[in-house]
Amino acid sequence: MAELSKYQPHRVTLETRDDGTMLYRSGYDMGDSVRRTGDWLHLWAKEAPERVFLAERSGAGWREERYGAVLDKVRAIAEALLARGLNAETPILILSGNGVDHGLLSLAGQYAGIPTVPVAEQYSLIHGAHGRLRHAIELIRPKMAYIVDADQYGEALALDAFEGIDIVASRTHGRPGVTAFDDLLRGDRGVDVDGAFDALRPESVVKILMTSGSTSAPKGVMTTHGMMCANQAMIADALPFLKARPPVIVDWLPWNHVFGGSHNFNMMLANGGALYIDEGKPVKGLFERTVENLRLKTGTLSFNVPVGFGLLLKALEGDAGLRQRYFEDLDMIFYAGASLPQDIWDGLQAMAREVRGDVPLMTSSWGLTETAPATMIQHEPTERSGVVGVPMTGVTLKLVPDDEMRCEVRVRGPNVMPGYFRNIEKTQEAFDEEGFFLTGDAMRFVDRNDPARGMRFDGRISEDFKLSTGTWVRAAQLRLDMLTCLAPLAAELVITGADRDEIGVMVFPNLAELEAEGFDMAEADGALSDALLLGEIRRRLAARDREVSGSSSRVARAIVLAEPASMAESEMTAKGNLNYRRILERRKALLDRLYAAEDAAVVRI
Template sequence: MKRTSEFLAHSVAREDRPDGTILLRSNYALGPVVEKTGVWLQDWAKKVPDRTFIAERSGAGWREESYASTLQKVRAIASALLARGMGPDTPIIIMSGNGVDHGLLSLAAQYVGIPTAPVAEQYSLIHGAHGRLRHAIELVGPKMAYVIDADQYGEALALDALDGIEIIASRTGQKPNVTPFEELLKGDASVDLAAAYAKVGPESVAKILMTSGSTSAPKGVMTTQRMMCVNQTMLADALPFLRTRPPRVVDWLPWNHVFGGSHNFNMMLANGGSFYIDDGKPVKGLFDRTLENLSMVTGTLSFNVPAGYSMLLGALQNDTDLRKRFFQDLDLVFYAGASLPQEIWTGFENMAMEVKGEIPLMTSSWGLTETAPATMMQSEPIDRSGIVGVPMNGVTLKLIPDEDMRCEMRVKGPNLMPGYFKAPDKTKDAFDEEGFFITGDAMQFIDMNDVNKGMKFDGRISEDFKLLTGTWVRAAQLRMDMLTCLAPLATDLVITGADRDQIGVMIFPDMAELKREGFDVNDQDGAYVCKLLQGEIHRRLAERAREISGSSTLISRAIVLSEPASMPEGEMTAKGNLNFRKVLTRRKDLLERLYNNADPVTVSI
């Protein structure tokens, strides 16, 4: 198969220490790095002033801001912020989702050294999640808060935590004491904008990004100008086509996450690209909007989660014109969040060959909020999903193998955070004695004898547990296996068995799928009971049991939960990930029922 030719071939140096620790680093030198994001904006506004930088839907078309208009508005907003006495110690909290005004405000703040703290819009829009919003406000201590619509976000804006903080809204609605966003666009000629811009350097904090809170209360990651700028150099080193033709995306991934808001947003800014905001999402009821947007504009790069690609593949199979448009200029298919099912991968390969006779680079990477995020990438073309590649230029990986050569991973590099905001103790605990960040993630070599073949993610160390027999259970990988085994009945699940004699699974079902399959389920105190459904789960578990050996992967019992995971109760993060510990704690009565063979809701084999 013909493949996209512009990629960085893997070349990794390996150092084996006497204690068994392995160090990996790229043999390539890191390319040139600008000192701040304002350099990119000024450079492209001069080179390609009329090219669209950022756009959002407006009526039947798009509201588009060129690089020249973006720079003009960023400078006006920045001067208005300075006139209010704002600076490095007066952050701005952004409480609503992706939008042109959100982007302009973020870039203006970065232009003059004012940190922004974008938080998940769900924290504002879901009443029960206001505790998370309050935590972020109290941690960040903002002087200003932004929302797109003051009426829509009115309940959140009424929180006493925002007392005394200036509220900015693109649409003020009926809310008093809210400053229209247009006021910022008027600027203020009385301030020395050039002097403020000159003070911004690589160490300046550009963002305070909240961690997901899947294992503890969300922490604020101080994201510096250096982290964001060096990360884009790493990415362009690995993906040379970013430098040879302007990239374009139609992207929905939320900007309060590092992947959407730093990785993808800055990729367009750093390389003179165009960012079209997709106001759809890969969920029922919103995906049609994504398809409408793609019928108008398609990207040269595609970023999505596996569920999004699954929905997109189905749509492309049924729409010849959209299929041609989607693949016509496509250089990259990038998945994140979980491993892409191989049948989805193969489906995209086959379509690309049909449309253009070659396959774009299909890949993934690994990174965290604390690493800006990209740290490892599979830059060489491959034929299968699940590989996150090798260290990017400038990064050193420290791998601590166990007896099965599963490696705990630690990281050092210029893309690493200086620390957590207002949390020196947590910062100290996050680094080892050599200054490597302790990620808590595990990796496996594809081939121990050839590090250039890359690595695959192997779960979180903290999610692993022991059975009463002393057998270790690698819960993350087992969860992925069980999601495949139980597809499409399960939307997510929790692996159980810590300090017990058997492994179990608590299943969050796809109710629409159960109805399509004819399962008539009844709620019994938090769990579903249905003989047909229990029989189907028993059949699948028993069939799987015949194909495996060893107690570390044998699922012996299951329970189907009737209540969805709750974000207000902390069972689900803003990213849509389960907080496994919270689920097990909050539903401890159901956990006990899972291990009771006499309980009618328990499936056992």
């Protein structure tokens, strides 16, 4: 159980230039970093060969892979890949989600200097998302692709885009032309795998992560050994309890995203910890599997998105035994992806105190795929959600004032990418004249007079817009406010009003909640029209209107969309984020209705 003495108190420096730009840094020096991820694997295979590193469900229990065996398997797979002619110029595309074999293959690629490219499994499993899969194949030009099950991925493999690509599967089902993953485990002793490993440098690119594509076509972020290794040193500087004992997580966060695949995966590897793969997800029908897994195994750290913690809180309220197991050995509760609603934060805190008398570190951080990812972190206890903290060791944040309180954030440090894969133009656009990465994110200080209290995320600069009056609307923060106002009726929403007189909102409803509350699902040309539902939304908007002032935050109209956001139509990314521009473009008729003089499906206040 973590003690407050194990947490580093915030210490920062803030330098203000003549032009108002600020340089924000940690007051601590960065600790030592290994050069390659394989160095961690060698360390723990020597010091704790029988300790579990990776595990996945198998029947009623777990398939557990221990550090010593993992190193042997990684070296064998690396030999097999090199023997097949793969190298730094022939990436491996990984189509399947999290799994032990997926992890072994990724580590083998890193060991041999062969980049792996994990993509969202939805690109292969959803027919309408095959366009995203084709884009990835055309950009990456892989020589090999991995899938967990040849039958499950059969439709995707039939695409002509896979011609000339070697297919490897954990379960081949006898499909012709598909190599069994077990064949890679046989290795090839004629290959100098030690020479390949010794040739690796911190700047060696060993992973390419696809961006979500919420604002443009997905780009490939070149990720190096040095980026990932430095980032774990930075995290350990902020969270010294990671070195006090090997961490354990039961985690579902997908490895094709940097949070699950680099931050969490490497945190376990760097600190000799164990990653138990949770095949559940925080959605109806799959979260039950997460609860089942937590009854079998709980961790010392808990990572999730806000909706996941909301579901978990409800599950813990109804299960005293699970509540005891979940909290009793927990060092940290870590949310990401969005701000954790304060009522969920308070509920988890209260439960922790009831079970053990104190509260584990409840925190979040900030970063991007391009920053490996962690760049800021709240590493001392706080009582409020929504703070992303202070700069991590080794990085410099350039804060460019956007108004009196808000700043655009730029980053320079050893965790920042060298560039986008095969895209020189986008790479050049991504950095300023001093070499700072342009994140496009905005922040505000919690207390401008005390920078050690950290910063709050304040949206994407590109999401802001002006009303026809010239008034700026900070859409990202307003979206969070409206999600709270309309919870739990709204699953997601889009803020509208660019070049119009008033702010509006297009609501993607929580259909399960509407059905449970007995609202009518009748629609009128793509919009829900139930008078009781619209009346409830009107009541909430009117109540909020009495509490806010100014046209920049007053939401005057709303429409409830009947059709969910479509991944096939690029309205939603595999990460679950909305592509606002695409939604407004594809649903222009509904947007025009929202601002029409009269429409029975539109709420006005």
